[in-house]
Amino acid sequence: MADYRTTDFHCDVLWKLLENPHLSFADDESNTLDVTLPRLRTARALLQTFAIYIPQRMEKTMVPILHSIDLFHRKILSEPGIRFIKQPQDIRITREKGELGALLSLEGADALQGDLALLRMLFELGVRAIGLTWNNANWGADGVMEPRGGGLTSKGRAFVEECNRLGILLDVSHLSEQSFWDMLDMTKRPLIASHSNAGAICRHPRNLSDDQIRALIAMDGLIGITFVPEFVIADGNAGVDDVLRHIDHICGLGGEKQLMFGSDFDGINTHVAGLTHPGEVYHLYESLLKRYSETQVNAFFSENTYRFLTTHLPH
Structure with missing residues (x-):
């Protein structure tokens, strides 16, 4: 098999660690985690993005966010051969040295309550990508499951402006469609959809319409194909071939240079057959090589x- 590296722009290891701090990222004997250090090494991972997600039952304050960042430092960055990705040279060095890059993101900014000072503090703590809301509505925007389908609030617009100024990547994966277009209209930097698939292939609210995909392509954003079974195929009985249909569709729209992966490992209870953890992504790699060139497949994977990161992370 060809030599390759992998990148994954979304996993929920930090959420599981927040719920159960006794779990080990380095040696998960309980087999509770999808993403572990040994599996990432098996996958020859160049980059893993670790999302801070605060479950609905927890308080919407900075406290669980700070606890998650503490866990990120103690459980993940403390392991040898892992580099914190905050600026372009970090990812360059990571690739040169054959290390694993760890990028920190925030999935849902409810706890910030529109306070830009808190946003700036998260930037200082190394957060480099943020989804303004999760599936619901908050102070900044409506999410995809909010029935009214509203867009950005005035506080949400100020948030986008400050993220642009700081160089924090904005993630549209959980936004309502109106919030997506509002953000697209005002951002001065390319957007990412860290873990969303093609709505034309699987009609799920969390997937992107062709117009949204074309808009992300036009601004040279990124689209992370995700392994959430019900986002891959309607009945959730998904295999690798079903994931390929989303890749083919986005490439057919001209998105070959905008494709990446955002597994949502550890945020899902069921898995695509043959893609249950990072150590199995070679199944997808091998399948892609049957229809795309090695150069194309390596582009999708890393x-x-x-x-994108060497261009758009803050210097």
């Missing part, structure tokens, strides 16, 4: 993400 080069598109590498190019």
